[in-house]
Amino acid sequence: MLEQAQINAITIYCEKRGVKYYDVQLELVDHIADIIEDLQKTNPVLSFSEALELAGEQFSIDEFKYIVRSKKDHIEKNISRLIENEFLTFFTIPKIIVTITLFFVAYFVPIWMHTNKALCVIVLVLTVVPFFFYVINKYYLIDDLKDKRNSAFKLLSYKAKSRYEIIVMVCMYSINIFFNVIRVFFDWHIKSDMISQLILFFLVILGILSAAMYEVRFQFNRKMKAQYPKAFTS
Amino acid sequence: MRLLKDNGRMYGYQITQMVKEITKGELQITEGALYPLLHRLEEQGVVDTEMENIGNRVRKYYTLTKAGKKQTSVAMDELKMFMQSLNLIVNPKLA
Secondary structure, three states, X not given: OOOHHHHHHHHHHHHHOOOOOHHHHHHHHHHHHHHHHHXXXXXXXXXXXXXXXXHHHOOOHHHHHHHHHHHHHHHHHHHHHHHHHHHHHHOOHHHHHHHHHHHHHHHHHHHHOOOOOHHHXXXXXXXXXXXXXXXXXXXXXXXXXXHHHXXXXXXXXXXXXXXXXXHHHXXXXXXXXXXXXXXXXXXXXXXXXXXXXHHHHHHHHHHHHHHHHHHHHHHHHHHHHHHOHHHHOO | OHHHHHHOEEEHXXXXXXXXXXXXXXXXXXXXXXXXXXXXXXXXOOEEEEEEXXXXXXXXXXXXXXXXXXXXXXXXXXXXXXXHHHHHHHOHHHO
């Protein structure tokens, strides 16, 4: 059985050949380690570094690239599917009820207050709900920070997730700002209550969607932690 | 897929070695062919994976899913039919 230092040497060998991420390296490191062990079994005088060179010769540079590309495609597709599934499972019956309740709160509170303070309610919903999920994430996922600091365990899955997350969040918040601007415009210039309330409805939905994204992030991290526990321990 | 069906769970290197052993070295699966194929099968839900710590490293095991087992049986039947047809073309006297 190879020692930890030897496994680290194989990891560095893979990194030099363009396999930078832990979740891509994992299988290749084990494969090369198996080849080395077999080589040393048949030729016990063979040193580790000689065996590593011989094992590496079995992979052409193109082969390394091909495996990495295929793994990247696989991870990216998996992450998209995982995020989509988690996103859909977020919308359970109780959450839909909460969404509808929040909408009615946002709709009726300004009426009860006899002033058009709906914007305050929206801001409250859009700020408090995602913030709540953000705090939960931070609290439960301290290990996530360790991962970022420890470059030896960089995960491609995280890169894929972050890209996906950034796109979704930028889209959602852009729509949010756009609707808010339109709403303020209608409030100030056209005084159309119907359009104003319609926009309000979309804004509440957006607030819930952004909360769903935080929940997806939490579930994603939990799954990654279960799959690659070494990447989460310093 | 047949190997996975017969052996339960296997890891990449084990598959390459078993193929080499069964075919007496006539057929060798390169790593560049094996892993992309395994990743594709995982995507299609044909195989499932699990990680296990082996000494100082992590090993990824592949197992056939229920759908994968069904698919393997169908593929093996199709392959047998194809081999029979091919045999008839090579040896027309058998017909």
